[in-house]
């Protein structure tokens with residue numbers, strides 16, 4: 106099967122070079138659309154599409170959504186309630202002190218330009234702020250070799266369960282597909298341990314979350330593409346955590362595919378091609394489950410994976426739609442972000458909120474054995 110016509114090598118961390126390369130390809134053989142599956146290149150993909158006159162979101166809006174500081178500023182200006190927050194250059198010790206005083210404990214220390222919960226830490230005191238800032242100072246370049254913003258964002262800690270709203274936007278019109286819930290844990294407390302779609306929510310809370318997400322999408326100006334908006338439902342109402350101008354990760358799109366028959370990665374492709382996804386026609390064979398959930402296996406220590414016990418029993422369970430576990434020998438890093446999973450189970454249920462308990466029960470039957478790393 107022919108999957109592509111050519112591989113063109115260019116420096117994707119140099120926007121001018123990348124846009125130039127795209128122009129040359131487009132002149133030779135017309136491109137139909139531009140997409141990136143990597144968060145760090147979403148702004149570049151939007152810029153290339155705009156430069157070439159291809160369908161895509163406004164680059165400025167993608168830039169705002171991909172920068173947590175700019176997102177906060179934009180939401181504030183739109184009057185959308187959010188946490189107290191302050192941005193501080195990483196080398197500004199005095200600025201850090203006054204920012205902490207402004208935000209107050211407990212707070213969240215986070216980078217503006219990473220993803221997967223990397224370096225996002227809760228701090229209840231000074232020692233934790235200092236440790237989190239020091240950690241960020243040492244992480245100067247991201248996984249794609251891009252220099253990072255040498256800043257830290259402090260946010261008031263928002264108390265409440267977490268959800269995400271999954272939408273797609275075309276011509277500025279927002280189509281919300283549904284709301285996913287999220288369980289959290291791991292070393293930082295912010296590792297995503299599981300999701301269910303649709304979320305267990307009453308109609309009023311669901312409507313509140315959807316309306317907040319839609320207001321936030323409008324406020325940042327995202328007019329095209331699939332969007333995954335994260336929120337916490339606090340005592341004072343929904344509060345935006347962040348807006349991702351791309352389909353959800355962590356198999357959430359699979360949960361939605363099972364329950365709704367909508368394939369959001371496919372929707373992203375249709376939109377990038379300038380087509381209307383609502384006319385694409387999902388697999389509407391009926392008989393779909395009413396809920397789907399994924400539960401992650403999060404490591405609780407570092408070492409080398411020796412064995413995962415119970416995996417075959419889990420795989421044989423009738424509710425299972427997919428199982429995936431790492432192989433023995435896999436090196437385990439601390440479970441402080443969403444990059445360190447040892448596996449996952451995806452289950453479906455015919456009950457509206459039935460999938461999560463099954464997924465949690467099944468994962469509870471799994472036990473992990475580690476061995477010490479042998480000296481090199």
Ligand SMILES: Nc1ncnc2c1ncn2[C@@H]1O[C@H](COP(=O)(O)OP(=O)(O)O)[C@@H](O)[C@H]1O
Nearest residue numbers: 213219220221222223225260261262263295347
């Ligand atoms: N202000 C906040 N209050 C409470 N929890 C937060 C806050 N900001 C982030 N978090 C937690 O940290 C997680 C990761 O932060 P997020 O801003 O989504 O960064 P990332 O881009 O790495 O996913 C969130 O899903 C949420 O659980």
Ligand SMILES: [Mg+2]
Nearest residue numbers: 221222335347
């Ligand atoms: Mg997030």
